[in-house]
Amino acid sequence: MKAEIIAVGTEILIGDINNTHAQYLSRELASLGISVLWHTTVGDNQNRLKEAIITGIKRSDLIIFTGGLGPTKDDLTKEIVAKELSKKLVKDMRAKNNIESMLKKAKREITNNNYKQALVIEGSKVFYNENGTAPGMAINENGKIIILLPGPPLELIPMFEKDVKSYIMNLTDYIILSHNIHLYGIGESKVDEVLADILEGSNPTVGIYAKTGEVRVRITSNAKNKQIAEELMKKPMDIVIERLSKFIYGIDVENMQTAVVRAAIQNGKKLSVAESCTGGLIASNIVSVAGSSKCFDCGVVSYSNEIKEKVLKVDNSILKKYGAVSPEVAEQMAIGVRKISGADIGISTTGIAGPGGGDKEKPVGLVYVGISTEYETKTYKLLLAQNKQTKRQTIRDLTALFAMNEARKKLLKGRFVKLSL
């Protein structure tokens, strides 16, 4: 089944918000064996919305609209779709009652334009909204399925998980499975060359995807059942693992922080973090993983010498002699936070994230990472600014990625993390 996702909203086209639904829905549809071939974003404009609908129906079997179901005058999705399908809008009493109770619950005044949201396309399957006032709906006609979903993520995601996913699952009769092999420390084109001989297949497919600081190899197959799909994937999986094992940080783990948290929990070890330039980013990444409290309970953000001394017990003399951005201070920060917390591993970062603060000797992008255990404390020097344009956030993200990967290696003695473990 060929699918297309059409986001409706001028706020996306002027860059006020990011179209995160395209990613969320694409991932969900892929997991259901549905190929998304197009993403389109169009503004709250009658003519262009009409063009998007006509094009979508022509080239796709499943068209999912996100946004434009709000109460305001420029929310047009429902109206234009109904018009293109020559259907009426009819009032849905359950939607109306839901709107009234939602707004009461939120102690929000009920405005007249809210009632516009109680209208649905005649003959559609209505998805009631537990988190907002706009109902979703699905129309299935002449082999084309058109689904309308509200824009706010807090409304769309729960609605998709509760009702829309099962609605779509009943439209397909085979499954698709994927495995993701996550790599750190190797470039995309090198991976492409190493795996050139297995990139041509169609079932399973092998794809290479790069993002800031890492590369992912995704192997996907479709079949009547899980067992056959897994059998199809086994050979390429073994090849990738054999050829790239030393770069693999995890298989089927969501991201680096998930790999680190799993590794720590599997080994019954606790982590602690002392952050200067990353300023809480590593702690926040770790805590973003559900269940991380089992392996993490202490982070210190020490953004000045005073706090490094006072909280992390870094020697004043060391700070004076070498400066805050130095291997000596990274080492003492890592040891300090490990001791305060009683954790098995102390992770530290100190560096110059920019845009200001750099000089010839210590340029923007210079970062020291420390990893401390009761047996040894190691520090690492990183130069993360490829040039003057490199962003503060990028330097912080790359630092967090490196530090978490070193902690993972410590925990697993180089082995990688498998979801199944």
Place this chain on the structure above:
Amino acid sequence: MKAEIIAVGTEILIGDINNTHAQYLSRELASLGISVLWHTTVGDNQNRLKEAIITGIKRSDLIIFTGGLGPTKDDLTKEIVAKELSKKLVKDMRAKNNIESMLKKAKREITNNNYKQALVIEGSKVFYNENGTAPGMAINENGKIIILLPGPPLELIPMFEKDVKSYIMNLTDYIILSHNIHLYGIGESKVDEVLADILEGSNPTVGIYAKTGEVRVRITSNAKNKQIAEELMKKPMDIVIERLSKFIYGIDVENMQTAVVRAAIQNGKKLSVAESCTGGLIASNIVSVAGSSKCFDCGVVSYSNEIKEKVLKVDNSILKKYGAVSPEVAEQMAIGVRKISGADIGISTTGIAGPGGGDKEKPVGLVYVGISTEYETKTYKLLLAQNKQTKRQTIRDLTALFAMNEARKKLLKGRFVKLSL
């Protein structure tokens, strides 16, 4: 000028990565007075890429392609665009040399497929890549401008800022200006109703945009020069400020953390943060703002009772009596971190972000926030899980937003933040 952004990459269509370039480029083009009317994403597929190019040229004056310039076999953008424009690909020696030096610098092996990236479309303006091996290029023919940019953000953004922006600026002869009024604590449809009478204009335009936990009113005008554009915006600006002042947290500030950092620096005050459920998110948000070291140097992530006691000096008896998720503990955490850090304001969070850990008495989404100064310490009770589907990250984001807004109110005694201040 009508613009369209076409992202090329199967990894976007299967949801592996988010198309962040669409937002970045849309915002940049808006600031140059160019209306982006379409975002399209298409996979690394010959036929669909061809369809996207033909459609783009038909309906848009400026078409920007992102991605598909990589070294691998399935990177097709340059090849297909050249074919559609009936142009040859020619080797660019400076691009070739750049590739060789880039890869040497990165200590990466030079693979044959890298040389594919030294080819450019004949007659195009080439944008050399300081951060990668793929050159960008622009073709200007028959009133249509087609720009090709590399996919990795670390390459695209610096290239756009250094060369592409000025290239595009030379294509237009007027400017567009915007002001953004950021609101917290009021819903989108209420704002729509309050401002209904000023939403119809065309120059300036007034738009309302909602995202998790906040609403933004954007006023935009275009004119021959800055002064005229500002004059056009003055009346609606005054109206919005007059009608919604008590919900405004900032004007022309990037986000809540920027508002808080500005407020603190303007008032010569220092912040400190003790985080349990947000686990470093508030610290990381603050540190993401360049210059935040002037007003922030201490954060503690205390994810267990032990660390709350040991580092933040929360009374063991209080923890035993009321539990970690309680106003009493939030209060002591805020006081504790303020004292440790010597900051003027201590911010604390303790709550249940889920998915586990909730019960009848203390459900997932129950959060206490503490704000402490030398004069008083206040705590706030939040219930942030609208239902079982509410995500851990959402609860953490809403908590951070609330806590930062309370800190802002403390700093400004309710006044809001202006970029110009």
